[in-house]
Amino acid sequence: MTDFNKLEQDFSLWNAKVEKANEKHPERKKQFVTGSNAPINRVYTPLDQKDFDYVKQLGLPGEFPFTRGVQPTMYRGRLWTMRQYAGFGTAEESNKRYKYLLEQGQTGLSVAFDLPTQIGYDSDHPLSEGEVGKVGVAIDSLEDMEVLFDGIPLDKVSTSMTINAPASVLLAMYIVVAEKQGVSAEKLNGTIQNDILKEYIARGTYIFPPEPSMRLITDIFEYCSKNVPNWNTISISGYHIREAGATAVQEVAFTLADGIAYVEAAIRAGLDVDEFAPRLSFFFNSHNDLFEEVAKFRAARRVWAYIMRERFGAKNPKSWMLRFHTQTAGSTLTAQQPDNNIIRVTIQALAAVLGGTQSLHTNSRDEALALPTEEAVRIALRTQQIIAYESGVAETVDPLAGSYYIESLTDRIEKEALQYLKHIDDLGGAVKAIEQGYIQKEIQDSAYQWQMDVEKGERIIVGLNKFQIEEKPPKGLLRVDPAVGERQKERLSALRARRNNNMVISALASLRNTARGTENLMFPILDAVRAYATLGEICEVLREEFGEYQPNVMF
């Protein structure tokens, strides 16, 4: 048993001694801070954890409040899913990259779509000019999706799709491709990002205003709970919020605020919380400050568990669990001395694993320069495999628990995130806070602060503002064939000539009707997809009915 009185006395004597020595030989810095500018003490002791309550704060793995992880055995049972986000050019090229990744031991697919697809434009739309196939694969219709998953059995892989505003359409295409492979919807495993609120906040691929967007999302919740039971219907994402400059606390707070807004919307739409909440999933960033990041993941799990149980009265333990995917932090990668990025990614990946992630994408070293080459992606995947098979960190559950520092950080992030959540509630919830620009402003302030700290040299970025060298421009970057756009256009016009256009017209008319009413939009979208209506045609109907989001631009 710790004698706190004795420890307090010892600590103050020790502190006086150290302070005195400090006058002669000062520490490296006047103030030490985390990657998110939170102050760090010289040392942490049981005095920082005097009110520590193991049962309330940590619990056992796989049990409320899940601070130690959502599975009882964590990686002893099964390693995290190694899932590299990939896609570029045409469906054929991306299909080849997926098969390559699966051969290399990747265990799940993660589809990157190009920007026109993400914003609901066909490849022949004027705004798509120059963008087709650039940051992901171009998908215009079911035909492209059939090619994308050709030879990949959809009952054997889990597929994550980074698609938001038109998520219903891409999910419908996936379901129909599976049907054609003879795989029924209840056998499908995967995730759609489907998180529109963070698009308004940070990522930018929104189409419709909040209200109809929330309807599309809750329609997916309802449809999947009955028809695609193993599908993660949303991936509530802090990743892009963090990339936009948020601190670790802001990442947790704004992501969970969005989560609360989705749960409230679904309950308002008449769904029972335990019907949809077990399929909610999350997506976080992993930055360089190893301990702060580990604490962030732990705090996020604990906060969410209490929110779901206490605030929403969820009864099913699966509704309390915050399951998440992690990606290492693209914004921390440097264009200077790009090989150093391999080390950054290793630290970040380690944080994600020590924090109990369910799946992980490790960034490639060349991502500050271009889309990753095959070789760079392989090193990134190998980084995960080395952590999994060689480092030993996966052999016990939540190995950092009980560290005075980790628990103090976890408590601090929890406390500060709860303060933000309270403030956002006072503003009327996440949607209102976004419409008022509050969340965006908070993030922009943090981003600016970071940039100024780097420019003043208060934050050292190796190779960028210290330890620079003269470098030759990197060679062998991946380039997307500029002819992709033309090929997609030709494919589209051939499709439009070949398909049964009467069926398309009637499917789109029925979609319009449903959009005007209150029935579930998934059904007419599935019909339209089956008739080979294009993504752009489907989204155009919804644009006409729902209007488009008008952002509040500020800086």
Add this chain to the structure above:
Amino acid sequence: MERKIRVLVAKPGLDGHDRGAKVIARALRDAGMEVIYTGLRQTPEQIVNAAIQEDVDVIALSILSGAHNHLFPRVVELLKERGVDDILVFGGGVIPEEDIPFLKSKGIAEIFGPGTPTSKTIEFIRANLKRPLDR
């Protein structure tokens, strides 16, 4: 008395990454310039219209999607078509170094890659303005 430098920070194309654009916009404002930010998803036509309407000295373009070779030159072409030759146009984003000579040949004055300090951009603007600042 010198007037303030007027800058349009613009995001052509469809990508939503505007952390950099917003940081630059704020740094230029803090450096005493008048800054207008277009927001996302602007066509080259919209950007040129805004630049002329707002009578700016500088257009700062930001793109991270890889569509720079298509969209950046288009902005300069449209300015020429409108008879404007005294606006300084430069860009930034994830742009491979081997694309820079092409972009410069198309009239983009400079390309700033990831990691460029805002102070460098500010100096560049002050040194390369095409219009006089004294009224």
